[in-house]
Amino acid sequence: MKRLFYVLFCLFIVLSGQSQQRKLKPGLQDSLLLKDYMPRSIFKQSESAPPEKAKYLAIDMHMHAPKEPTDAIAKELIKNMDEAGIQKTILFCGIGETFDKNVVVFGKYPDRIELWCWLDLTGSIASAIVELERCVKLGARGVGEFHDKGGGLPNAPGMHYDDPRFDPVLDKLAELGLPINAHVADPIWMYEPMDKHNDLLFEAYYYRLDNKKDWLTNPEVVASFERALKKHPNNIFVAAHFLNQTYDLDKLGRLFDDNPNLYADVSQREAYVGSIPRFAKQFMEKYADRLVYGTDQGYSLPMYRNSFHVWETNDEHFYSWDVANTRWAMSGVGLSNKTLKKLYRENALRILKK
Secondary structure, X not given: OHXXXXXXXXXXXXXXXXXXXXXXXXXXXXXXXXXXXXXXXXXXXXXXXXXXXXXXXXXXXXXXXOOOOOHHHHHHHHHHHHHHOEEEEEEEOOOHHHHHHHHHHHXXXXXXXXXXXXXXXXXXXXXXXXXXHHHHHOOOOOEEEEEEOOOEEOOXXXXXXXXXXXXXXXXXXXXXXXXXXXXXXXXXXXXXXXXXXXXXXXXXXXXXXXXXXXXXXXXXXXXHHHHHHHHOOOOOEEXXXXXXXXXXXXXXXXXXXXXXXXXXXXXXXXXXXXXXXHHHHHHHHHOHHHEEOOOOXXXXXXXXXXXXXXXXXXXXXXXXXXXXXXXXXXXXXXXXXXXXXXXXXXXXXXXXOO
16 A cells, blocks of 8 residues: 555656646747637548639628729729629618718619618717618618617617617618618627637637626627517618627527518628538528628638638538638538528528519
């Protein structure tokens, strides 16, 4: 027994020394920053070539106009759309003078680019409606991307989608037949503590909302939006980014079930659903009539092709550092042809009434 105790004691001393060496010896773990961590997949597996073009002609329901619109940018956008198989792009063009500048540049291509305006809540609700009607006369066919991440609607702190003060705006949109792209909350990780348990820490920290005082949480913002959905059944809402419910797609499914006026775009969330490809496919096939394609990441060809890679293939564990913020490895969702047709085009046509 004494001999056994002595052996165990010696082993403990050796292991303790090794542990101390590991703690004291500086290395890569002390110098590599998360923002610089860009691993490469080395898995050897049968993998298809990333699609260069959408399998079916597509409508991009979520893109923002550049800060300084030019004819050269417009031509490059259309060129990339042609190469990627994008028939039409819904372009969010701001309000006021910003909208006017975009009309001059992008309004030349009505068959390829549809202009949506913003809402200006800096003044009264009445003035916001007047400006909305002015933009409609200039060619606006929808409103977006209009956000509430918890602090309230733009330039209207504390006013959420269900606020009675916002009702006249939504009523006017319904009257004009204009859909609204609504950015509701932000990804759940941005509201979580910025600690070792946050599995999207490297991205969440840059967009953190956990330190915002008196802001609603993700579930609370979604709840306020749901009340607006029910109060305004004649409005068409397109929730940006899967309604920021990629962490709980079942909740989004329940909202689809309860609110026939709700759609969601899939923009800029490829990496999130690409980490749960089997469940994501099950969800997207079930709600294929309510999801629309969108990008929201500029208009480069690699960006388009990365999205096709996720939606169309069954490839596993790949990265796309040139277009994706998230440090997770992605996998293809591998949607069926029937669902791809709806996602890429058919549902958008129903919203756009064309």
